[in-house]
Amino acid sequence: MTDEIHGVGTEHLDLKTDRPHSARIYDYLLGGKDNFEADRVAAANITQGWANLPKSMRANRNFMLRLGRHLAAEHGIRQFLDVGTGLPTAPNLHDVVQEVAPESRVVYVDNDPIVLMHARALLVGNPAGQTSYLDADLREPDAILTSRQLRDTLDLDKPVALTLLAIVHFIVDDAEVHDLIDRLMRPLAPGSVLALSTCTADSAPEEVNAGVAAYTAHGVPVRARTKAEVVPFFAGLKLIDPGVVLVNHWHPDEAAAAVPDAHVHMYGGAAIKS
Numbered sequence: 001m002t003d004e005i006h007g008v009g010t011e012h013l014d015l016k017t018d019r020p021h022s023a024r025i026y027d028y029l030l031g032g033k034d035n036f037e038a039d040r041v042a043a044a045n046i047t048q049g050w051a052n053l054p055k056s057m058r059a060n061r062n063f064m065l066r067l068g069r070h071l072a073a074e075h076g077i078r079q080f081l082d083v084g085t086g087l088p089t090a091p092n093l094h095d096v097v098q099e100v101a102p103e104s105r106v107v108y109v110d111n112d113p114i115v116l117m118h119a120r121a122l123l124v125g126n127p128a129g130q131t132s133y134l135d136a137d138l139r140e141p142d143a144i145l146t147s148r149q150l151r152d153t154l155d156l157d158k159p160v161a162l163t164l165l166a167i168v169h170f171i172v173d174d175a176e177v178h179d180l181i182d183r184l185m186r187p188l189a190p191g192s193v194l195a196l197s198t199c200t201a202d203s204a205p206e207e208v209n210a211g212v213a214a215y216t217a218h219g220v221p222v223r224a225r226t227k228a229e230v231v232p233f234f235a236g237l238k239l240i241d242p243g244v245v246l247v248n249h250w251h252p253d254e255a256a257a258a259v260p261d262a263h264v265h266m267y268g269g270a271a272i273k274s
């Protein structure tokens with residue numbers, strides 16, 4: 001493959017297709033085509049015990065869309081830093097926020113080379129706004145904050161929504177998640193937002209714990225957190241109503257309201273920096 005995305009050559013990507021990867025397992029379970037045998041085998045083993053995982057993933061994806069619309073329409077957010085973007089799945093975040101405000105700017109960040117390969121699909125935004133893609137790791141906030149892509153796209157003197165959706169459960173240590181959030185939020189202007197969704201076993205303990213063990217056995221460590229463990233990630237910020245809830249309860253539309261809690265294994269919330 002010869003390709004270049006914002007100056008990043010993709011011809012030497014090592015996709016490590018012999019090992020399962022979180023982005024591709026997610027893609028497979030959402031019905032996508034960007035996955036390999038190792039991902040499909042892992043997904044089959046994981047969903048043996050965690051049968052409702054695909055439903056929970058769809059509930060999370062729909063939360064992302066409602067969240068983007070809500071932050072753009074009700075809170076006037078025009079800049080988004082989305083870390084752990086995943087493979088492009090229409091509509092993407094920039095589609096919904098640019099529908100509300102065409103001038104919206106989005107920086108997408110992921111560390112999976114296969115997401116990088118598809119990044120061009122994330123870069124087709126409304127010409128009034130701007131989208132960019134950065135190949136970087138959540139564990140290296142300084143590389144994200146000092147990147148050309150971020151500096152060229154976002155004005156850090158104005159509010160930014162940092163979206164960490166379905167990513168921090170891949171970091172099992174609470175202290176590390178707190179530190180990363182703190183380092184990413186610190187330079188953001190007042191009025192900025194932290195939005196986060198992460199896995200929980202509260203709504204289906206047996207099922208989720210079996211699935212988490214299967215993920216970990218396939219070399220993808222995952223941590224399910226209780227509500228009491230998720231709420232402190234928003235410490236020092238003002239939670240937007242309804243606070244931290246199962247994602248189907250966060251400003252639900254008709255479809256979200258119809259999803260039973262037992263099928264939703266993700267908490268979500270958003271909070272404003274003063």
Ligand SMILES: C[S@@+](CC[C@H](N)C(=O)[O-])C[C@H]1O[C@@H](n2cnc3c(N)ncnc32)[C@H](O)[C@@H]1O
Binds near residue numbers: 064110112136138
């Ligand atoms: C489950 S997907 C979530 C996609 C999307 N945010 C959503 O909620 O629909 C998790 C994504 O996070 C990415 N990811 C996992 N750990 C990461 C890290 N340390 N740094 C950057 N991206 C990471 C994976 O490559 C994958 O694309």
